[in-house]
Amino acid sequence: MSPRTNDSAPESERGDEPADRTGEAMPEPGGSPAGAVETQEPGDEAASEAEAPNPVSGDVVGDAPEDAPDDVPAGAPGDAADPRVAAVQRLSASGRRWRGAQLAFCASTLAVALTAGAIVVGALRDGGGTASVAAAVGVSPQLLAGGDLDASITSLQAHLRSQPRDFGSWSTLGLAYIEQARTKGDPSRYPQAQQALDRSLELRPDNDPALAGRAALAAARHDFTGALKYADRALRQNPYSERALASRIDALVELGRYDDASKAADTADSRRPGVPVFTRYAYVQELRGDAKTARRVLEQALDTATTRGDVTYVASALGQLAWNQGEYDAALTYYARALAADDTYLPALEGRARTQAAQGDSAAAITGMEQVVERYPLPQPLVELGELYEARDKKGDPQKARDQYALVDAWVSLARANGVNADLDTALAAADHGDRKAALKAARAEWDRRHTVHTADALAWALHVNGRDKEALPYAREATATGYRNASFLYHRGMIERATGHDKQAGASLKSALDLNPGFSPLGAAEAREAMEARK
Numbered sequence: 001m002s003p004r005t006n007d008s009a010p011e012s013e014r015g016d017e018p019a020d021r022t023g024e025a026m027p028e029p030g031g032s033p034a035g036a037v038e039t040q041e042p043g044d045e046a047a048s049e050a051e052a053p054n055p056v057s058g059d060v061v062g063d064a065p066e067d068a069p070d071d072v073p074a075g076a077p078g079d080a081a082d083p084r085v086a087a088v089q090r091l092s093a094s095g096r097r098w099r100g101a102q103l104a105f106c107a108s109t110l111a112v113a114l115t116a117g118a119i120v121v122g123a124l125r126d127g128g129g130t131a132s133v134a135a136a137v138g139v140s141p142q143l144l145a146g147g148d149l150d151a152s153i154t155s156l157q158a159h160l161r162s163q164p165r166d167f168g169s170w171s172t173l174g175l176a177y178i179e180q181a182r183t184k185g186d187p188s189r190y191p192q193a194q195q196a197l198d199r200s201l202e203l204r205p206d207n208d209p210a211l212a213g214r215a216a217l218a219a220a221r222h223d224f225t226g227a228l229k230y231a232d233r234a235l236r237q238n239p240y241s242e243r244a245l246a247s248r249i250d251a252l253v254e255l256g257r258y259d260d261a262s263k264a265a266d267t268a269d270s271r272r273p274g275v276p277v278f279t280r281y282a283y284v285q286e287l288r289g290d291a292k293t294a295r296r297v298l299e300q301a302l303d304t305a306t307t308r309g310d311v312t313y314v315a316s317a318l319g320q321l322a323w324n325q326g327e328y329d330a331a332l333t334y335y336a337r338a339l340a341a342d343d344t345y346l347p348a349l350e351g352r353a354r355t356q357a358a359q360g361d362s363a364a365a366i367t368g369m370e371q372v373v374e375r376y377p378l379p380q381p382l383v384e385l386g387e388l389y390e391a392r393d394k395k396g397d398p399q400k401a402r403d404q405y406a407l408v409d410a411w412v413s414l415a416r417a418n419g420v421n422a423d424l425d426t427a428l429a430a431a432d433h434g435d436r437k438a439a440l441k442a443a444r445a446e447w448d449r450r451h452t453v454h455t456a457d458a459l460a461w462a463l464h465v466n467g468r469d470k471e472a473l474p475y476a477r478e479a480t481a482t483g484y485r486n487a488s489f490l491y492h493r494g495m496i497e498r499a500t501g502h503d504k505q506a507g508a509s510l511k512s513a514l515d516l517n518p519g520f521s522p523l524g525a526a527e528a529r530e531a532m533e534a535r536k
Helices: 085-093 100-105 149-162 167-184 189-203 208-220 224-237 242-254 258-271 275-287 291-304 308-324 328-341 346-358 362-375 379-392 397-417 423-433 436-449 453-465 469-479 487-499 503-516 524-535
Strands: none
Touching (some): 149 167, 189 208, 242 258, 242 275, 275 291, 308 328, 308 346, 328 346, 346 379, 362 379, 379 397, 423 453, 436 453, 453 469, 453 487, 469 487, 487 524
C-alpha cells in the first residue's frame, strides 16, 4: 500500500497582501523553462520563450493579437504521443469508455504520492457553489474555495489580462494550475504553474504565497529538497503561512527526516492549528508506529471539520488508516461518511473499492476501481485494478490487466515529460508487473535522493525480484524499523527472509502481515498465505 498522503487536504491561505493593480497593459508572460526550480530573476527572459506555455491562456506564448478574446478556456493537453495508446484503444474495444487522449490525464499527485508522495497543494474547493472571481477586484485563494476550478481559472485569466501586475492573483493562478494537475491528472499544467508563480515573484520578490506555491510545485514534481527550500523561504517572510507550514512537514516526511517532521508538525500546530496540520501530524505519528494517536488526532480533526472538503478528506484519511490496520467495517463507515459529503471524491471511492476487495467482494471492487481509473489513472489504482483482474481471471481479464500496467508506463512517460520525478512509481509498478531491471534502476536512483521507509521497501523488493535477496534484506528491515505498520512491507520482508533462509523470521513477518491486514493486496496476500502453507 502506498502511504497516505495529503494531496487533497483542503487548505486556505489567509492574510494575503493586497494585490498590486496598476492597470498596465498585459505583457507577454515571461517563462522559465519547464521543470526549472530556481525563480527567474526579473528581466531574465528564457531563451525558448516562444515555445513556453502561456500561463494565462493555456496556449503557447507568441505574438498574440492585442485584441485577444477574454474568454480563453483553461485548455486541455493534446493526445499523448506514446505507442502505448494502443492499450487505451483495446479498453475501448472491450466496452470501456477510454480514448487515447485520456493518457494525458495521468499525473502525479502532490504527494507523495504521489506514491510516497503526493504532497499537498490543498483543495481549492469545499464543495459549495461555483466560485466567482470578479475582474475588478484582487483575487485571493479563498475565492477559489467553493466550486468549479476550471471556471475559477478562466476568471483568473480574464482578471490578469486587465490587471497584469496583480502579483497575488498570479500566485493564486499558479496554485490553481497545480490543483488542476492533481484533480485532473494533467501534468502539463506544471510548467504553466511555474510561469505564473515566477511572474508573481517578478512583480513582488519573496512574496510568501508565491514561495509557498513554489514549495507545492516542487513537491508535486517530487523535488522534496526544493520543496523544503521554498517552504523555508516562505516562512521567513510569513511564519504563519499555513500552506508553507504544511509543505514543510510534507517535504521532511518525504526526505525521511521523521524526527524533524514531527517537530515541524508541533510548530505548525502551535501557529496554525487546523485540518491541514492535524492530518499531517497524524500521518507522522502513524509512520512512527503510533496508529492509536493518529486515529485520535484524525477523529478530532473530523469533529472540527465544517466544510465538505474537510469532511471528505479527513473521513477518507480515517478510512485509509482503518484499512491499513485491517479494520474493514470501520474503513467502509468512514468512506461512506466521506461520500455522503461528496459522492465524487476519488480517494474515498478508491478506498471503498480496495476495502471491498479485501472483504472478498471482487465484483463491487472492480466496478468501483474501474470508475476511479477512468477519471484518475494514476499508478496505484491502475496496478490495483490490474491485480483485481488477475485475481478474478475470467475470460479477457489477463489482457485487461496488461492494459492497466501499460497505462502505468504511459503515465510515467508523461509525468517525466512534465518535470515529475517518477522513479518511485516506476519501481513499485515495474517490480511486479514490468521491467524488473528498470525497477531496480529506478529504486536505486530514488534511494540515492532520499531515505524513507517507502524508498527502502521499494529498493528491497526490486532487489528481491532481481534475485539479489542478501542485498535486499537490510533494506527490507529498514523499511519496518520505524514501527510503521504496513502489511505490504511485512510481506516483502517475509518473502526476502524466506529467500535468504531465515525461515523463522519469515514466518513471523508473513504472519504479522496477514494478521494486520489479511486483504492488503489481491495477489500479495494470496502469495503470503501460500508461503505460510508451504512452511507447514
